[in-house]
Amino acid sequence: MNNKKAGELPPSAVDVLIVGYGPVGATLAALLGRYGITTLVLDKSHEILLMPRAIALDNEALRILQLAGLTEDAFEKIVIPEVRMRSPVLGDFGRANTTGCIDGHPKLVTFYQPDLEQAMREQVSRFESVTSLGGFELERLIEEPGYVLASVRDQEGQVHSIRARYLVGADGASSRVRTLIGQDFEGETYAEDWLIVDAGNRHRSAIDHIEFLCNPERPTPHMPAPGGRERWEFMLQPGETREEMENPETIARLIAPWVDPQQLKIERKAVYRFHARCCNRFSKGRVFLAGDAAHITPPFVGQGLVAGLRDVANLAWKLAWVLRGQASASVLNSYDEERRPHAKAMIDMAKLMGRLVMPRNKLAAFFTHGLMRLLALTPATRKYFEELDIKPKNIFKNGLFAPHRRGDKLVRGGLFPQAWVRNAQQQVHLSDDALGDHLTLIGFGVDPLSRLSADQIGAWKKAGGNFLHIGSCGQRPEGDCAFIEDLSHGLLPLAAKGTLVVVRPDRLIMHHAPGAEAGQLVQTCIDLMASRGSIVDSVSVTISEPPRLRA
The missing domain is CATH 3.40.30.10 (Glutaredoxin)
Structure with missing residues (x-):
């Protein structure tokens, strides 16, 4: 489904302006629509990008999609029973048990991102209070007491002004919103180049689980996806170029252990740089960041999109309560307070898992994988890895809740279970x-x-x-x-x-x-x-294009 009302001028005033209509922006729009909040979503593109990008969702993400109104059959999924880690020297040295359900949803599934985006946009279209428009780019922001004034340019070069009570940047890793509020990623990144290959026509041929082939010469995650698809990710070696790796002959050679090159049907091939980054703050005044605009997670634990969905589930209801006058604007401070520590913990875990399963040399691989195999022999450490206890719990230390008491089964600041x-x-x-x-x-x-x-x-x-x-x-x-x-x-x-x-x-x-x-x-x-401390409404700043980016 395209952005609706193509060619229509954007409204001059809304409660919430969302920049970016990917899965995170669309889920936020659906949640705000359920609360009846007047919302505008703008995106540079009119169309859903028909390319698979994110591929994994956990039970928490599926629960958030349920919260946004998606039914169980809204988009196709493959339930993953286990994740295996395999060494060319030691064989299988580790596994994660992902069979079964938590809170009414499978622990881990793979999916086809365009299907999810289509389903979520259809959900958004049901709400009269939400408008989505394509062909608009954000240029600058000015924040005044009570609202944000956004200047956006359409495809004909015309500039439009939109007055919004709050603005959310869900515009991805190269976020324009993040740059305008001065929250560009700082410090070093955990950067690696990987070739992603998505193959089609793999009905009854694809594996039924996820495997990490932990060869230090060429680490390779490998997994199935809906629609008869299968994905491989190959880490580039020093000196290898994008052009060389995306060459059909190179891809055929890399895939040959699994697929006869004559039967190979490539849906997508692309070299990506994986990063591990997190903003110092997820908000400034009346402007908020969500998803990859706020944090970028390496893909080793499939938590990139999941983290973005957690962001919007946390933020949407707080915006709604403030806009409806049922809560003080100060509750919005708890968004950064709650979400940023957990997002950083997930990034750190992904980096750790990357080092554990993808060491850079044979000696490190032998000792690391050997140690993991030994640890799997004891029940406590086996449970830590196999039953996903290594995954940071979605329990907040500080935020919009009463202090936790030790020993309670119901944890204040933690999720209420579902049954x-x-x-x-x-x-x-x-x-x-x-x-x-x-x-x-x-x-x-x-x-x-x-x-x-x-x-x-x-x-x-x-x-x-x-x-x-x-x-x-x-x-x-x-x-x-x-x-x-x-x-x-x-x-x-x-x-x-x-x-x-x-x-x-x-x-x-x-x-x-x-x-x-x-x-x-x-x-x-x-x-x-x-009332919770300082009031967001008291902030008044001017946010405009940074001098270094001006023409």
């Missing part, structure tokens, strides 16, 4: 669907409405709050509160009966307390939303 449930109409679905787009007060085995006064209920609703009662399988609802049965007993064991839990729209646990403290719990969360 299969049944509602009062006897429909079976995942529990996030019962939470909807609200700030939700959940009662574990208790009706939360029964623990609050009428004034407290009214104050919670005014703050964008909703109510949900979770009962045991077979229990029937009592009272007027929305009710679900915990069919697999995946939620209720996490807290004592009578516990109340506040879950944010991005499914993060804001607070929890015994039912007897319901009033205090609600008031604490309302106070968190009302």
Whole structure:
């Protein structure tokens, strides 16, 4: 699907302007559309780039796509049961067990990025409050108290001014927004050149898992993708050029161990430079960065796009609550506070995995892979790698939530789990669907409405709050509160009966307390939303094209 309303002039004023209509920008637009926020998405291109780029999604990413409104069958996926690491000398020396589900979604899937973008753009098109236009490039920004004034140039060279309450740069690794707010990547990068080869017509021939062929002379990740596709990534050796590596004869030689060159159907061949970069801040005043505009993750753990989806899930509801007057603008400070440390941790893990599975010389490979093979012999270290405990938990240390208490199964600042449930109409679905787009007060085995006064209920609703009662399988609802049965007993064991839990729209646990403290719990969360330190609205800066970039 193209950007809609091609040729139309952009509106002069919106609540949120998103620059960039890739998967991260489109997901942010879909989330803001669900909240009814007047949103404009601009992109240089009218079309979806029909090339596979990102290829892996984990259970957290799939849950965010569910939050944005995509159904399970919205785009094709291949479930990956395991990731194998293989040495030419030691054989298989490590594996990650990716079979099974977490929070109702597979641990790891591969996908075809144009399919995901198409599905998300179709979702965006359902919202009257969201407009998407192609053929526009951002030139400069001026921030005033209360809004950002963006100057954009169309394909005919005409300049248009758009006044936005907030602006989000989701415009990729070479982000124009990032440059304009002075947040260009600093310091050294972890740069490597790799040849990416995507082959088609691999139905019934492609592998069913992901493998890392850890040959120090030519490290090669290899994986399947939907639509009968298969991908190889070959690290370039010193002195090898892009032209040489993208030559059909070179590709045929590299792929020969797997595919008869006569049967090879290349969909894409490209040399990319992998980077590891992160901004010092993900925001400045009323301007925010998301996805590759804010951080670039090496691909060794498939977390690049996942990190961008985490960004927009975190940011979208906060923008909505501020714009609707249900939260102070100061809550937007928590976006950088929460997301940047976790994004940096993921980048560091990807760099570590790159060093572990792709050493640069034979001696380092022998010792590193040998050590990993020895570590796999002990249950504790095997679990660390095989069960993905090495992956940084999506649990925040600081942010928009009450302080965590050690020993609690429900972690404040961590994700609320998801399970299969049944509602009062006897429909079976995942529990996030019962939470909807609200700030939700959940009662574990208790009706939360029964623990609050009428004034407290009214104050919670005014703050964008909703109510949900979770009962045991077979229990029937009592009272007027929305009710679900915990069919697999995946939620209720996490807290004592009578516990109340506040879950944010991005499914993060804001607070929890015994039912007897319901009033205090609600008031604490309302106070968190009302004021958190410095106010974004107080910032007034002029952001224009840096002198070094002027013509």
